Amino acid sequence: MPAVSPALPGTFDVVVIGAGVIGCAIARRFALEGARVAVIEKADDILDGASKANSAILHTGFDAPVGSLEQVCVAAGYAEYEEIHAKLNLPLIRCGALVIAWTEAEAALLPELIAQAEANGVADVEPLTEAETRRLEPGLGAGLQAAFRVPREYLVDPWSAPLAYLAQAIANGAELLRGAEVTGGQLDGDWTLQTTRGPVTGRIVVNAAGLYGDVLDERLLGKKDFAIRPRKGQFIVYDKPAASLASHILLPVPNKVTKGIVVCRTAFGNLLVGPTAEEQDDRETAALVPETLEALRRRGEEILPGLKAEEVTALYAGLRPATETKDYRITAHSAQRMITVGGIRSTGLSSALGTARHVLRLAEAMGHATQPPVDPVWPEVPAISAFARRDWQQPGNGGIVCHCESVTRREILAALDGPLKAQTLAGLKRRTRVTMGRCQGFYCSAELARLTEGRLAQPMLGHD
Structure with missing residues (x-):
């Protein structure tokens, strides 16, 4: 042969x-x-x-x-x-985290967690009373017992x-x-x-x-x-105005299975709630479950009641x-x-x-x-964080294609070139944030299909 x-x-x-x-x-x-x-x-x-x-x-x-x-x-x-x-x-983004106890039972675990942090070399944690916690995060919901701050969670x-x-x-x-x-x-x-x-x-x-x-x-x-043993996590992403509701990463008291549901800003200027922790056998599919997402949303609103007035931008799920x-x-x-x-x-x-x-x-x-x-x-990678100077602020960028996330034509074309060029739409999203904003690609998909034609291993749908 x-x-x-x-x-x-x-x-x-x-x-x-x-x-x-x-x-x-x-x-x-x-x-x-x-x-x-x-x-x-x-x-x-x-x-x-x-x-x-x-x-x-x-x-x-x-x-x-x-x-x-x-x-x-x-x-x-x-x-x-x-x-x-x-x-x-x-x-x-050097924001710090708060580990928050919402019940008396969780509050009783905080000293043990602080001791664990110190044993792990994280010696700058700060115990907080309920009043001290609310001064740091006035938007927190009812039932807060106590917390501690971990300054170097970013x-x-x-x-x-x-x-x-x-x-x-x-x-x-x-x-x-x-x-x-x-x-x-x-x-x-x-x-x-x-x-x-x-x-x-x-x-x-x-x-x-x-x-x-x-x-x-x-x-x-x-x-x-x-x-x-695949563990599914579902997330809710809120529109960018929601990010003003919290300045810290808001962490629950972890348990033996999971770190629990987190509420925090993202590097892209949104606010997310999640993940869930669901055991499953399927290694490929991370399906979104409406009932689970509704429960996740309710929990997020209990932690930050201001979320009730905010719009959801996206839902996603992944497997760990x-x-x-x-x-x-x-x-x-x-x-x-x-x-x-x-x-x-x-x-x-x-x-x-x-x-x-x-x-x-x-x-x-x-x-x-x-x-x-x-x-x-x-090498330097392109800056796509909301906390960085972006390409749309630079001359000669070819204009903005994705207005929700301020992604320029130059950024898209650059991501489609070179030894690590995007081969799929999902890969292009992760490199540029294109279609990941409020409209989820409704306005820019046609232009994006033209720009990516013949360039992706998995082509976008036709754009006629």
């Missing part, structure tokens, strides 16, 4: 499977250490799995299990994001961050293969991974497949150490790759030269950079060694 042409030529030092926030951060870390890196993603665009829907909070890890791998990775990821965000042109852009991580990896030599599902592989000195677009060869494989992490372990190792235990499931399979990064739940955005450093250490223990570049490239 004739040989099958490789999907990517040559042998890579590291092959990362999965282009969510964790895979993008891992690819960046190895590229910055001088490794030849390949990233394989089964979807037509990056961030198409668990990473496409989250609360967009940079967590300190104050409530992580003390001494857990999650806590270590969150703390390290938080510190590195603070260090590098400006160089990559990423936003950081808001970030959930999509520009992983985009920047992968853009930096590619700028420093990494290669990306999209639309390629890994169907199997053989280890014979090096790995030969079989994908739907041809084989890819690498010395070390990193499984960052998120919702399919256990499936991929079975395909490559013939076994799995954990089982993914939870497992049967709460901690991260990161395992080095040294004999097989493979590292599995599984069970990265709701803190993945915060921990990604720290998780990447942990994975690098595991690879070095397997004998991985490369020489970091002397002068690594630091």
Whole structure:
């Protein structure tokens, strides 16, 4: 039989499977250490799995299990994001969070949570009485008992961050293969991974497949150490005027299953309420449930009664790759030269950079060694945060196409070009915010269809 042409030529030092926030951060870390890196993603665009829907909070890890791998990775990821965000042109909205007790039982748990935060190195939390809390957030609803403030919980852009991580990896030599599902592989000195677009060869494989992490372990190792139990989270997004109702991230007292329902502004000037925490078997579909969304809306209005007068802009849902235990499931399979990064739940955005450093250490223990570049490239991603100077404020932008989110023609065309160009409408949305505003694309979709014609792997509907 004739040989099958490789999907990517040559042998890579590291092959990362999965282009969510964790895979993008891992690819960046190895590229910055001088490794030849390949990233394989089964979807037509990056961030198409668990990473496409989250609360967009940079967590300190104050409530992580003390001494857990999650806590270590969150703390390290938080510190590195603070260090590098400006160089990559990423936003950081320093608003702080309030952990609010709404019942006497929850209030009784606050001292224990404060002690946990201090044990996790978050020593600047501030206990607050009911009156002190209301002075900080006068719009809070009835029933408030007490709270504490976590000053260093911040808001970030959930999509520009992983985009920047992968853009930096590619700028420093990494290669990306999209639309390629890994169907199997053989280890014979090096790995030969079989994908739907041809084989890819690498010395070390990193499984960052998120919702399919256990499936991929079975395909490559013939076994799995954990089982993914998808947990759906539904969100409500309010129109931009609602953002004036709260200046802090409003957190509930967490329980053993979930961090609970959050109310907070977004980096894009909206206000969101969510997520829910619903167990399901389906790994692909995160269906919106009207009854659940109505209950979520009622809870949001109990927390911030002013929301009753505000309009909802969007509803969305996502899946988190939870497992049967709460901690991260990161395992080095040294004999097989493979590292599995599984069970990265709701803190993945915060921990990604720290998780990447942990994975690098595991690879070095397997004998991985490369020489970091002397002068690594630091690309900047476009600013799409409401807290940044936007392209519509710059000359020569071609005019605004999406007026709800102030997205220019130049921004759209730039996102459709280059090594990380958008391949789907969803990918274009995450890069620019186009169609994600109040009208949800009603006014700009026809022009957007013209601009994207022939450029997307999944074309928009006709625009005649």
